[in-house]
Amino acid sequence: MLPLFAISTISISFCSGSSNVRCTQREKQALLRFKQDLNIGNSLRIASWNGDGDCCTWAGVACDNFTGHVHKLNLRNPYDDSLSYAFMWSMLVGKFNTLLDLKHLSYLDLSGNYFEAVQFPAFLGSMRKLKYLNLSLCGFVGMIPHQLGNLSHLQYLDLRPYYPSNLYVENSLWLSSLSLLKHLDMSGVDLSKASDLLPVINTLPFLEVLQLSYCQLHHFPPLPTVNFSSLTKLDLSYNLFDNSLIPSWVFRLSHLMYLDLYYSNIQGPIPDGLQNLTSLRYLALSHNHLNSSIPNWLYKFIHLEYLCLYNNSLVGVISEDIGNMTSINWLDLSLNGLKGKIPKSMGRLCNLRSVFLSCIELNQDVSEVLDIFSGCVADRLENVYLLSSQLSGLLSNQLGQFKSLVNLQLSVNLISGPIPASLGELSALRSLDLSFNKLNGSLSEIHFANLTGLYLFYVCGNSLMLNVSPSWVPPFQLQELGLRSCHVGSQIPLWVFSQKSLIYLDISNSGISSTIPSRFWESFPTLVYFNLSHNQIYGAMPNLTEAFELELFDLSSNNLLGPLPLIFPHMNALDLSDNAFSGSIFHFVCYRMNETKGMKILNLKNNQLFGELPDCWMNWKNLLVLNLGSNSFHGNFPNSLGMLSSLQSLHLRRNSLSGGIPASLKNSRDLNSLDIGENKFSGNVPMWIGETFTKLMILNLRIILMGSYQQNFAI
Numbered sequence: 036m037l038p039l040f041a042i043s044t045i046s047i048s049f050c051s052g053s054s055n056v057r058c059t060q061r062e063k064q065a066l067l068r069f070k071q072d073l074n075i076g077n078s079l080r081i082a083s084w085n086g087d088g089d090c091c092t093w094a095g096v097a098c099d100n101f102t103g104h105v106h107k108l109n110l111r112n113p114y115d116d117s118l119s120y121a122f123m124w125s126m127l128v129g130k131f132n133t134l135l136d137l138k139h140l141s142y143l144d145l146s147g148n149y150f151e152a153v154q155f156p157a158f159l160g161s162m163r164k165l166k167y168l169n170l171s172l173c174g175f176v177g178m179i180p181h182q183l184g185n186l187s188h189l190q191y192l193d194l195r196p197y198y199p200s201n202l203y204v205e206n207s208l209w210l211s212s213l214s215l216l217k218h219l220d221m222s223g224v225d226l227s228k229a230s231d232l233l234p235v236i237n238t239l240p241f242l243e244v245l246q247l248s249y250c251q252l253h254h255f256p257p258l259p260t261v262n263f264s265s266l267t268k269l270d271l272s273y274n275l276f277d278n279s280l281i282p283s284w285v286f287r288l289s290h291l292m293y294l295d296l297y298y299s300n301i302q303g304p305i306p307d308g309l310q311n312l313t314s315l316r317y318l319a320l321s322h323n324h325l326n327s328s329i330p331n332w333l334y335k336f337i338h339l340e341y342l343c344l345y346n347n348s349l350v351g352v353i354s355e356d357i358g359n360m361t362s363i364n365w366l367d368l369s370l371n372g373l374k375g376k377i378p379k380s381m382g383r384l385c386n387l388r389s390v391f392l393s394c395i396e397l398n399q400d401v402s403e404v405l406d407i408f409s410g411c412v413a414d415r416l417e418n419v420y421l422l423s424s425q426l427s428g429l430l431s432n433q434l435g436q437f438k439s440l441v442n443l444q445l446s447v448n449l450i451s452g453p454i455p456a457s458l459g460e461l462s463a464l465r466s467l468d469l470s471f472n473k474l475n476g477s478l479s480e481i482h483f484a485n486l487t488g489l490y491l492f493y494v495c496g497n498s499l500m501l502n503v504s505p506s507w508v509p510p511f512q513l514q515e516l517g518l519r520s521c522h523v524g525s526q527i528p529l530w531v532f533s534q535k536s537l538i539y540l541d542i543s544n545s546g547i548s549s550t551i552p553s554r555f556w557e558s559f560p561t562l563v564y565f566n567l568s569h570n571q572i573y574g575a576m577p578n579l580t581e582a583f584e585l586e587l588f589d590l591s592s593n594n595l596l597g598p599l600p601l602i603f604p605h606m607n608a609l610d611l612s613d614n615a616f617s618g619s620i621f622h623f624v625c626y627r628m629n630e631t632k633g634m635k636i637l638n639l640k641n642n643q644l645f646g647e648l649p650d651c652w653m654n655w656k657n658l659l660v661l662n663l664g665s666n667s668f669h670g671n672f673p674n675s676l677g678m679l680s681s682l683q684s685l686h687l688r689r690n691s692l693s694g695g696i697p698a699s700l701k702n703s704r705d706l707n708s709l710d711i712g713e714n715k716f717s718g719n720v721p722m723w724i725g726e727t728f729t730k731l732m733i734l735n736l737r738i739i740l741m742g743s744y745q746q747n748f749a750i
């Protein structure tokens with residue numbers, strides 16, 4: 036402890052020793068007032084701000100070396116991902132106190148801190164020396180004030196709101212006073228009322244970066260001349276253009292290096308105008324309706340590093356000329372109408388790191404694909420996504436040479452034969468999905484030898500045999516494991532219990548014929564999805580009252596017996612159908628009956644449950660699907676079962692329920708499937724059924740009246 040402390044003291048005195056500037060009292064007080072209005076818990080990052088000492092040495096504060104005035108305040112949240120916990124924890128949160136006394140500020144970055152939904156502070160317009168202003172993700176709301184137009188030295192302006200459309204602009208004339216602006220980001224600001232926007236932007240001769248993503252822009256007027264031709268980066272993504280075209284002035288921005296038009300409602304062919312933009316490094320046109328083939332000129336873009344055409348309607352083949360795009364690093368052509376093989380020339384793309392060719396009809400042998408990429412790119416490829424691409428053939432041992440591979444997605448293809456042992460050499464691999472192919476043979480320790488970082492492993496829907504020793508300790512900690520239809524042996528493999536962070540586990544249809552281990556839930560406290568269906572698991576079922584995270588549990592088609600387990604009230608879906616559970620369901624339905632149940636899907640079909648249906652369904656209001664068919668329930672249809680207003684499907688077929696159909700069922704207005712046939716219900720089919728259930732598509736009321744005769748109702 037002591038030496039560490041000594042070192043940090045030395046470094047501090049060294050820092051302040053090299054600088055003899057001291058901040059002014061007035062500026063120091065302004066900073067202290069600013070800190071005072073923040074919530075204490077969140078302001079750890081500015082703990083150094085306190086009454087003593089020189090504020091020029093405080094975190095985030097920089098002073099002019101000669102005058103001592105604070106000229107830079109950088110309180111940017113150190114984390115990028117605004118959805119991460121780290122970001123949330125690092126936010127400064129609180130009221131926004133005026134910084135007016137910092138008159139010499141030229142650089143102000145408050146991005147990623149949350150000032151409780153206050154009106155955008157107009158006083159910032161009087162900080163006339165500002166060159167850099169970053170207020171992105173700051174929680175301000177309302178109109179962006181025209182006073183910002185007084186910041187005539189501004190070169191960088193970032194105003195992205197925390198929630199899209201929390202900020203808006205009514206009139207953008209003030210922007211024209213910011214004639215030195217180089218970088219403007221108003222992504223997420225509602226600009227639908229700023230009809231003068233484009234002409235105003237056209238008066239900014241030095242603009243290099245313009246980001247207007249998600250601004251509710253739908254139309255741009257034509258521009259006779261483009262004055263902001265120094266633009267290098269343009270982001271207009273997530274604005275749905277009503278004329279379905281890329282605005283033609285874009286094609287005159289000859290310095291453009293970055294163009295993002297994601298989700299822009301662009302239709303027709305890939306526009307020829309793009310040919311002019313030969314400096315492009317980044318081109319994103321995903322989620323549009325482009326319907327031509329890939330034009331030949333695109334292959335001439337030798338500087339292009341990022342090309343994303345995902346989710347369009349492109350047709351034709353990928354040309355051999357793609358081998359000319361030697362700078363390409365990220366290539367995504369997934370989900371298009373493209374057909375034909377991956378050209379051999381792609382092997383020349385030595386800078387390629389990520390290739391996405393999912394959902395296009397490659398009709399290719401997978402070993403040929405590995406062969407193509409076996410050249411200069413082999414030890415650099417990081418992401419390969421070829422889901423549902425009609426790949427067939429055998430995986431060759433060449434797989435082992437892709438030493439940098441992080442994500443490999445080959446599911447839903449026709450790949451056959453064994454998984455080569457060289458898989459175990461992919462030491463960078465994090466996620467592997469080989470599900471729904473025709474793979475066979477066995478998987479052993481050697482296949483996983485060096486997969487230390489693996490967290491996702493799916494081989495569902497093949498005919499693989501898992502053949503590892505009972506004492507095997509895997510080198511990885513998985514979060515998701517899919518072994519559906521693999522032969523894993525008669526028990527849940529022991530090594531699975533070493534995986535302490537599992538969220539998703541599917542070992543259905545895999546030949547397990549044992550009981551459920553009693554300490555099961557203690558081993559998987561984080562499990563959310565669990566599928567053990569279609570095995571021969573037998574014995575009693577442990578209670579699930581401690582499975583706090585479990586949302587979906589499928590144990591259908593096993594040989595479980597005894598009473599139903601108690602379940603934690605927040606579970607979403609439970610399928611215990613086709614087992615041999617027996618006894619009453621009273622304890623199950625009425626357990627913690629005052630608590631609202633999260634259950635949406637409950638399937639208890641085809642067991643040996645009996646007794647009356649309890650009248651405890653009041654708090655099962657989230658139920659969408661309820662199947663109690665093929666059991667031995669008797670007695671009346673309980674009133675509370677008719678109160679489930681979200682219910683879409685109710686199946687009670689093949690029981691011995693009797694009495695009438697209660698009028699309370701009228702509340703289930705969303706029912707689209709009702710099957711109460713093969714019971715002993717009596718009376719008439721109520722008139723209201725046809726009127727109430729306008730969504731009813733399947734109705735089976737085959738009522739068996741005391742077994743004496745059958746009546747079929749056709750609706």
Ligand SMILES: *[C@@H]1O[C@H](CO)[C@@H](O)[C@H](O)[C@H]1NC(C)=O
Pocket residue numbers: 053054100
């Ligand atoms: C002020 O001092 C710092 C640290 O000594 C130095 O990095 C910086 O370049 C100086 N700035 C000016 C404008 O002299």
Ligand SMILES: *[C@@H]1O[C@H](CO)[C@@H](O)[C@H](O)[C@H]1NC(C)=O
Pocket residue numbers: 111112146147169170171191192193218220
């Ligand atoms: C503003 O800050 C965010 C991080 O909070 C950063 O991503 C963004 O690039 C900054 N804007 C400018 C113009 O520097």
Ligand SMILES: *[C@@H]1O[C@H](CO)[C@@H](O)[C@H](O)[C@H]1NC(C)=O
Pocket residue numbers: 160181182183184185209212
């Ligand atoms: C600049 O500030 C003056 C006075 O502070 C104000 O009257 C004027 O409207 C501001 N200019 C702009 C463009 O906002």
Ligand SMILES: *[C@@H]1O[C@H](CO)[C@@H](O)[C@H](O)[C@H]1NC(C)=O
Pocket residue numbers: 234237238239260261262
């Ligand atoms: C664009 O530039 C031209 C020539 O430099 C100039 O005459 C014109 O006024 C400018 N247009 C705008 C809207 O600033």
Ligand SMILES: *[C@@H]1O[C@H](CO)[C@@H](O)[C@H](O)[C@H]1NC(C)=O
Pocket residue numbers: 302303304326
């Ligand atoms: C492409 O889309 C445009 C605009 O929707 C349409 O007019 C044209 O017929 C389409 N072309 C083809 C070949 O589908």
Ligand SMILES: *[C@@H]1O[C@H](CO)[C@@H](O)[C@H](O)[C@H]1NC(C)=O
Pocket residue numbers: 283286287289307308311
């Ligand atoms: C392409 O650039 C040339 C020369 O800069 C220009 O004349 C032409 O209008 C541009 N094409 C389009 C479609 O904008």
Ligand SMILES: *[C@@H]1O[C@H](CO)[C@@H](O)[C@H](O)[C@H]1NC(C)=O
Pocket residue numbers: 298322323324346
């Ligand atoms: C494809 O893009 C359209 C919009 O053009 C969007 O509605 C759709 O959800 C996208 N599909 C996928 C799978 O992302």
Ligand SMILES: *[C@@H]1O[C@H](CO)[C@@H](O)[C@H](O)[C@H]1NC(C)=O
Pocket residue numbers: 331332334335356359
């Ligand atoms: C790609 O390069 C080859 C060889 O240099 C050349 O013959 C071909 O025309 C180029 N293709 C395109 C579309 O520029």
Ligand SMILES: *[C@@H]1O[C@H](CO)[C@@H](O)[C@H](O)[C@H]1NC(C)=O
Pocket residue numbers: 459460461484485
């Ligand atoms: C695993 O990695 C080690 C060290 O990097 C290496 O010596 C060994 O050969 C690798 N094993 C396999 C099966 O790739």
Ligand SMILES: *[C@@H]1O[C@H](CO)[C@@H](O)[C@H](O)[C@H]1NC(C)=O
Pocket residue numbers: 451452475476477
């Ligand atoms: C794998 O399947 C192929 C046919 O697709 C068959 O010839 C081979 O014997 C199978 N191998 C194993 C180990 O089952």
Ligand SMILES: *[C@@H]1O[C@H](CO)[C@@H](O)[C@H](O)[C@H]1NC(C)=O
Pocket residue numbers: 575576577578600601
């Ligand atoms: C489940 O809990 C109930 C009530 O506490 C208890 O009676 C029952 O024995 C438990 N079932 C099992 C299998 O532990």
Ligand SMILES: *[C@@H]1O[C@H](CO)[C@@H](O)[C@H](O)[C@H]1NC(C)=O
Pocket residue numbers: 627628629
């Ligand atoms: C349900 O809540 C009521 C009133 O709060 C209480 O009297 C009753 O004991 C509770 N029932 C159960 C089963 O918890």
